[in-house]
Amino acid sequence: xxxxxxxxxxxxxxxxxxxxxxxxxxxxxxxxxxxxxxxxxxxxxxxxxxxxxxxxxxxxxxxxxxxxxxxxxxxxxxxxxxxxxxxxxxxxxxxxxxxxxxxxxxxxxxxxxxxxxxxxxxxxxxxxxxxxxxxxxxxxxxxxxxxxxxxxxxxxxxxxxxxxxxxxxxxxxxxxxxxxxxxxx
Numbered sequence: 001x002x003x004x005x006x007x008x009x010x011x012x013x014x015x016x017x018x019x020x021x022x023x024x025x026x027x028x029x030x031x032x033x034x035x036x037x038x039x040x041x042x043x044x045x046x047x048x049x050x051x052x053x054x055x056x057x058x059x060x061x062x063x064x065x066x067x068x069x070x071x072x073x074x075x076x077x078x079x080x081x082x083x084x085x086x087x088x089x090x091x092x093x094x095x096x097x098x099x100x101x102x103x104x105x106x107x108x109x110x111x112x113x114x115x116x117x118x119x120x121x122x123x124x125x126x127x128x129x130x131x132x133x134x135x136x137x138x139x140x141x142x143x144x145x146x147x148x149x150x151x152x153x154x155x156x157x158x159x160x161x162x163x164x165x166x167x168x169x170x171x172x173x174x175x176x177x178x179x180x181x182x183x184x185x
Contacts, residue, residue, distance in 0.1 A: 040087040041099035075107040082162030101178035122161040134174035139164035
């Protein structure tokens with residue numbers, strides 16, 4: 001009986017080690033590292049860009065804290081970072097006069113202090129410069145083991161969600177459509 005008792009911790013330890021191993025890539029997985037000859041503009045509404053998030057939490061009854069995050073700017077920076085490998089030039093819409101494709105982005109986050117996790121939902125809609133919609137995609141991402149508000153962790157979570165959206169844009173053919181209808185330089 002004592003011998004069986006010692007086997008279970010070893011077995012559970014081995015299972016726990018398997019949880020951290022990377023999964024095999026999906027069949028037909030699309031690489032973000034495309035560097036397509038496109039001028040890609042990331043757009044946000046002024047209200048979304050100016051979003052300031054106020055978070056309050058009480059961790060385990062020991063202390064309370066309030067934290068303000070400039071979430072609108074963080075969402076835009078995460079989208080620019082995530083979409084940068086996909087196209088030759090990626091800038092905010094205000095800095096790019098003649099884009100080949102405009103991606104309007106929006107994001108929202110929730111921090112759960114008891115689960116110590118950020119939950120992020122993003123939406124991105126692609127348009128040609130003439131206003132023709134190429135597609136709209138949603139993605140979500142989660143980052144765990146965040147004890148306090150770290151904007152770096154929140155930004156990493158947003159980047160992961162926008163990378164998923166980028167893969168959806170590439171799989172759908174929206175980027176190729178923008179490439180076909182590219183404006184002359």
